[in-house]
Amino acid sequence: MSPSIDRHHSDWLLLQRDGLSMAGASYKRGVSVHAPSTVTIDLNRPCSAYDGLAGVDDLTLAPGAVRFSVLGDxxxxxxxSPALHAGDAPVPVHVPLAGQHSIQLVVTPVDGYWSTGILADWANAQFSC
Structure with missing residues (x-):
C-alpha cells in the first residue's frame, strides 16, 4: 500500500493537479493549497525519505509570502523552507522519514492578510519506501 492523503485541514480546497508552474518552470504533477493549510499523509508502511519541491504557483497574483514545513509524528x-513569494524558484524538499508513521505538509502565511491569496504547490512528490 502506498502513502495516502488522510485528511486536509484548511478553509480552501486541496487541488491535485497534472501540470503546474512555479517561477516559469513546468512540473508534471503536484497538489496546490492556499495558506494556511495542513495536509496529513499516512505512510502506511516504513519509508526512508520524502522528496519533492515546494513553491508558489505562477497563477498567484497576491504580493505576500508563505513558508512550507514538513512535520512528523x-x-x-x-x-x-524560507519565506517564498510569487516568482521565487521552488525549493527542494528532502526529509528523512525513518520511524515516522505519517507526515504533515504545512503551508503558513508569512505576511498575514496578503498571503491568503497565494496558491502554494507541493510538486513532484516521491516517497522512498
Missing amino acids: DDRSLWR
Whole structure:
C-alpha cells in the first residue's frame, strides 16, 4: 500500500493537479493549497525519505509570502523552507522519514492578510519506501 492523503485541514480546497508552474518552470504533477493549510499523509508502511519541491504557483497574483514545513509524528518539525513569494524558484524538499508513521505538509502565511491569496504547490512528490 502506498502513502495516502488522510485528511486536509484548511478553509480552501486541496487541488491535485497534472501540470503546474512555479517561477516559469513546468512540473508534471503536484497538489496546490492556499495558506494556511495542513495536509496529513499516512505512510502506511516504513519509508526512508520524502522528496519533492515546494513553491508558489505562477497563477498567484497576491504580493505576500508563505513558508512550507514538513512535520512528523507528534508534530515534530522535520523540514522548513524560507519565506517564498510569487516568482521565487521552488525549493527542494528532502526529509528523512525513518520511524515516522505519517507526515504533515504545512503551508503558513508569512505576511498575514496578503498571503491568503497565494496558491502554494507541493510538486513532484516521491516517497522512498
